[in-house]
Amino acid sequence: MRTPGEGTSGGGASAYRFGAWRGSLRLRLTAVFGLMFFVAAAAVLIVTMVLVDNSMRYALDLAFPGSYGFDPKLPSSVQQYLAQQQASEPATQRVILASMQGNLLLKGGLAVIAVGLVATTAGWLVAGRLLRPLSMISSNAERIAGRTLHRRIDLQAHPGEVKTLADSFDSMLDRLDQAFAGQSRFISNAAHELKTPIAVNRTLVEVAMNRRDAPVEVQRLGENLLAVSERHERLIDALLTLARAEDSLTELLPLDVADLARSVLTASAAEAERLEVTLEAQLDPAVAIGDPVLLEQVVRNLVDNAVRYNRPGGVVTVRTGRGPYGAQVAVGNTGPVIAEHEIPVLFAPFRRLIDRVGSARGSGLGLSIVRAVAQAHGGEATAAPRPGGGLEVRVLLPADGPNARPPHRR
Structure with missing residues (x-):
């Protein structure tokens, strides 16, 4: 690829x-x-x-x-x-x-x-x-x-066509800034309002399940309700991450993507062992400038998808290194066969890779978050099917941060 x-x-x-x-x-x-x-x-x-x-x-x-x-x-x-x-x-x-x-x-x-x-x-x-x-x-x-919508051009020039253009652009930025600020407030308030009742429901279900006289039917119903609540919480967290990735970045620090991948692989080892999936890594230094939390979420989503949508005895490969224009991370698996024309659909929100075989695991936002975070950092996320089945997703991040000019694409 x-x-x-x-x-x-x-x-x-x-x-x-x-x-x-x-x-x-x-x-x-x-x-x-x-x-x-x-x-x-x-x-x-x-x-x-x-x-x-x-x-x-x-x-x-x-x-x-x-x-x-x-x-x-x-x-x-x-x-x-x-x-x-x-x-x-x-x-x-x-x-x-x-x-x-x-x-x-x-x-x-x-x-x-x-x-x-x-x-x-x-x-x-x-x-x-x-x-x-x-x-x-x-x-x-x-x-x-x-970087941010809070800055303005504020062109110091004599009145004229160019000055009018700059002032009009500043006025547009004012309206956009207000719109995005309102969107951020709405997302934060909505997340709080949605997560609070889910947390309350989880607590009530756990209390009901832990009662000594709780029948077996209540125990099974409680387990199902807890699984549903956990899925809702993951969906809300994914929506918040996607909204934050599409908004302006607030924390940009020098980091090594290899360290993020190493941490994610350690956390995913137990899940991979449970699903009988082998993790293989080649973690060469990949220095970039970006938001550590969002970029770690990118690697986590890629690894989780590669582990979850795999076959028993399959393999997940994680590679990091230096590309022609910056840091890159590539994650591949040995999952189901994917046609080339289906690749663009996978990056659309709420589209699951495994929908075609009837599973409803996951929120369908994993690759959408990956692409949104990569583009917010001035990079790109691409995918290609692997021979024999599976998918390889590669994320490219400019070494100079989000303000770097993107590489020319033919």
């Missing part, structure tokens, strides 16, 4: 840079400025050549009248010389005109090219100066989108 950007570190980066230059507004403005100057300069040069040609023809007509009044008293040799001069005047005029035109075209063309290069360079600098506020807006918008 190819991770985003894997195998294209040279060509992909070059294509990305070429695409960025090709779509650069500054480059296009400079090209327009330069083209307009060369067209205007060529027109001026042509008009100049026409005017100079007319002026030279007028001057040559005055210098070479074309006819001489011969004095019969002049010696015959002089008269013969004047006749030869009169006959050669048209050729002389043509030579003078051709020399003038060639000289003007050569030196004028060189002057146009030299001044055009200077003008194009000046156009590049002027375009950069004019577009600097837009670059500031773009960079600030990227930082705001990557």
